[in-house]
Structure formats: C-alpha cells, structure tokens
Amino acid sequence: MTTEIFFSANMIGVLTNEQLQRMLDRFNLGNLISYQETSKGVGKQTLFVSTTSGDYVLKGNPLYEGQFKEEKFYVDNLNKLTNLPVSYPYIVDEQEDIFGWTYAIMPRLPGIHFTDQNQKEKLNKEEKKRIVELLVNCLCEMHQWKVEQYGEFDSKNQRIRPFESTYKTWLYNRIRYWLKDAEKYSVITSKDIEWVEDLLLSCEEAFDVLNSPTFVMGDFKADNVLVQRLTEDWKLSGIFDFTTGYFGDGIADLPRIVSMYIEDGEEELAKHFITAYFYRIESKETFIERFKVHMLHQRVLDWGCAKAIDNVTWDHNLSFSEWAQRYTDFVTSI
Template sequence: MTTKIYFSTNQLGHVTNEQLQLMLNRFNLGRLVSAQKTSKGVGNQTLFVDTDSGRYVLKGNPLYAEQLIEEKFYVEHLLKYTSLPVSSPYLVDESADIFGWSYAIMHRLEGVHMNDPIYRAESSEPDRREIAAISAKILNEMHTWKVEQYGELEPMTGTIRPFEGSYKKWLYNRIGFWLDDAKQYSVISPSDMKWVEEVLSDSEQAFDRLCAPTFVMGDFKADNMLFQYDNTRLEWRVSGIFDFTTGYYGDGAADLPKMVIMYLELGEPEAAQHFIETYLLGSADKSFFAERFRVHMLHQCILNWGCAHAIGQVTWDPELSFSEWAKTYVYAADFVKE
C-alpha cells in the first residue's frame, strides 16, 4: 500500500523506440521524435517522450501492482477538489504486452525545480522567499481535500482502509519500527530513546484531539514540483506537481518536514520559517501544530538517519548523537504560538 516505504525501485530498464511507438499508437499520441531519461525521475521509473503531437512522461514498472491505479485516483480527485496543475489525463495501461510491465503516460509539465542548481544560482532571496510561500499554499490547497476516515486508499474500490487501532497508534508504531531498524546501522543511545519517548509523550494529546483527516501527499519536496516565472504578472507560479505514489489520509502537517529539512540544510532558516508561517496562515488545522509537527519531523529524521547510516552517506558530523542531530529539525516549528 502507499504508506509502505521503498528504499529501492523497479527501474524501466532498456526501452526500445519500437516499444515506445507501440505505446503511442495505443493512445493515438503521434509519432515518436525522441526519448530521454528524466533528471529527477522517481527511482528511474520515468522517461520523457516527445512526439509530433506533444511532450509526455512515461512512468512504468510499478513498485506494487496497484501503484499507477492509485496515482490516477489521486490525480483525478485533486483535479476535482483543487486547481493544482497536475498532469491530466493520466492514462494507464495495465497490460504488459509492450514492455513486460504496466505503465502510465501523461502530459509533461514544464518548469524549473526550486532546488535546480541553475535556478538557485540565478534566483534572488525574494524569489526564493516567494517560492517558499507558494509551496506552502500548494499544501494549503491540497489539504482542503478532507475525508471521513484516517487510512490508506484501496485503489480498486476507491475506498479508505482505516489504520488499525487509530491514526496515532499507526504513526507511533511506525516511528518505533523505524527507530528499531536504525539501531541495526547506527548507535541509538538510551538518552536518544528517552528523548524520543518524551517527544512522543508530549504530543499525544495533540493527536488524540485530531479529527480532520485530509489527503497527505507523503512525498512533498522540491523534486516533485515545478515553477515558472509569469512575465505578465511579474511573479512566480507553480506549473506542476506530481508523484502521488505515497499518498494516504492523515494529518496534513506530515507533508511539511521534507521542505523544512531542505531549507535548513541549504542554510536558509528564514525560508523554512516563512514556509511554515505561510502554511499555518492558510491552514484550517492550527491546533497543537507545533506538537504535531515535532512528531512528523521526528519520523522523517529517523528515516533519514537510518538510511544515511545504512548506505554510508552520513553528511553531518558523525560524532553527533541522534538526538543532538535531530533536535534542530524537530523543534523547527516551536516558534509557532497557539
């Protein structure tokens, strides 16, 4: 299901021009002009495909059987509930006769990623501040999609499968699972464990009172958004948002940590704060925000810590304990006043 975390993906492998043309013929999308790998593709699952009728993205060899059906559901419902620029139509072919796996094809969205080195070199601080605010407003709009139940989507029925026990139980158990997993690759000391328990305990009331399940993208980050500068209005605008493979229904605050981490790692704490402030200004779920954010950020920090140690790519001071390293991120929203 969507909340399962994948640390590796099924890659497209070698795709021939003949196969691509068969795919294009199936959907009447014209004659193949060129194809190339995407620079920020999801685990090498995507390919840019240009034809004489338009520009498209192929996404194939899904991680799990219903991945593409699930993503199609989210795209269609975001079109229904928001004005966000998602790629539509999202065409799915469940047969495997062309490539050996099912695939989806969609219109290519144009724009620049906010973490693109060229954009960062050429953009000003006001530009980056403006895009931080736009990113927050994307989440505000996305989180207007409210549902009645916390849980995961059942793609074939379009229904929600509730989390076992409660949303809080599911989230806290998940944090515990990945913390135990991180112990296989790194030192998690008793003082680290005590701190984690304190963060979770201090936030329990916030989750006990939470009663507004919303769509959560689950992977809201710079790689999954595109922006363009509007020369008429003289302002930036979002031109694309994509990759809903990890969507579910939970607390919208869970979508903030990856962006906040990015800004802090870039040495832009003011942008991180502006992102949080703008999100809160437009959010309908302000109660106990700082407490909820701490838990979601703790969750992300545990994942990042465990993964970095497992693959030998620790980019911070290796002498730092987990809690010493994570506190900067976990308390990043503590400036918020109820």
C-alpha cells in the same frame, strides 16, 4: 501500499523505439520523436517521451501492484477538487504485453526545479520568498481535500481503507519501527530511545483530539514541484509523484521542505514557510506538537536511509537525538 517506505525502485531498463511506438499507438498519442531519462525521476522509473502530439512522461515497472491505479486516483481527484497543475489525464495501461510490466503515461508538465543549482544562484531574496509562498499555496489547496476517515487507498477495491487502529497509533508505531530498523545501520542509544518516547508522550493529546483526515502527499519536496517564471512573477506549474499519498494530518507534508531550507542554511525561509502555512490553516491548536512528531518521523527515515547507504552529510559523532532535536525544536523558535 501507499504508506510503505521504498528506499529503492524497479528501474524501467532499456526500451526500444518499437515498444514506445506501440504504446503511443494504443492511446493515439502520435509518432515518436525522441525520448530520454528524467533527471529527477524516482529510481529511474520515469522517461520523457516527445511525440508529434506533445510531450509526455512514461512511468513504468511499478514498485507494487496497483501503484499506478492509486496515483491515478489521487491525480483524478486533485484535478477535480483543486486548481493544482497535476499531470492530467493520467493514463494507466494494466496490460503487460508491450514492456512486460504495467505503466502510466501522462502529459509532461512545464517548468523548472527551483533547487537546480544554476537556478538557485539567480534567485534574489524576494523571489525565494515568493517561491515559499507558492509552496504554501499548493499545500493549502491540496489539504482542502478532506475525507471521513484516516487511512490509505486500496487500489484493488477502489476505496479508502482505514488504518487498523487510530491514526496516532499508526504514526507512533511507524516511528518506533523505523527507529528500531535504524539500529541495523547505526548506533541508537538508550538515551535516543528515551528522547523519542518523551517527545511522543508529550504530544499524545494533540493526536488524540485530532479529527480532520486530509489528503497527505507524503513526499512533498522540491524534486516533485515545478515552477515557471512569468514576466514579473513566478507561478507553480507542476506537482507530481503521489506514490506515498494517504489520508492523515496535513502538517505531515511540511518537514521535507523545512529540513531542506535548514540544511541549505536558509532558516529564514524555513520560518517563513511554517508561518505562512500556520496562518492559512483552520486548526491551529496543537500545531507545534503535531509538527514535532511529523518532523521526528521524517528525521527517523532520513537518518536510517543515510546510514544504510553511507550517505551521511552531518557530523558522524552526533547521536540520533542530538541530530534530530535541531529539527524538531525548530518550530518553537518561530
């Protein structure tokens, strides 16, 4: 289920002090002091919980069966294989007697979101570049987790389940599926479809020769990263939310950050992010082609979602291909 797309979530809803204390007692996590909703929580699925033993995050009411077991698999392995600041231990309770659903509880990570408006205004040019480099370091370390086959984690059988066909077929079919789905909410012209197919065809060989399955977070964005200011520098202090993780091409984790910088008018930071990542990876061949396809994939998802919920922030007169090409071609300008 890792590679399913979720445009909404099951909310935690209203909880009582008694329920939260029962949860804390079950895992010897102290006495409840307070709790509050998280400002960046996905679909209101998370809650900050403060106790006499520390600060925690409760994540409940799973999107699908096995969500938290799957996230635990990723967190446990990243904790073991890397030095990344993940929220460990990631405790999963599969019993439903307290809340009526399964849940996970984990230590709350320190730090701030560097995109918070009051924080962005304080950052100078060099600090912004430093944060870009922290993001690149994070990705490069995360992408060191290599496996033998492309696929997704099967929480029921506790193993990586290979994609039914090749990774390229899975990715290309996914792009076509969501482009077709976008027709429900927007105009997708024959010219748009032709442009997509031409791009996919021109990049096929890059994926045909690709053979290095890597852990992909699937949702690497500013909201899922925390940073902390030291005396004269910044450090990465947290990375979280692995709901959409799978094993594919690491470049797939770049588009969301690149798109963010482009949309914020900070194209130089987007270029710095791509360039710094490029020089750190071993497999530089076909980088441009792979980036274009992964960016196309992300643009298809973002277009369809924005159109479906009427949250379009760009010129309504732009066709899909006109809008998306700015992003897919961005890598060629570097």
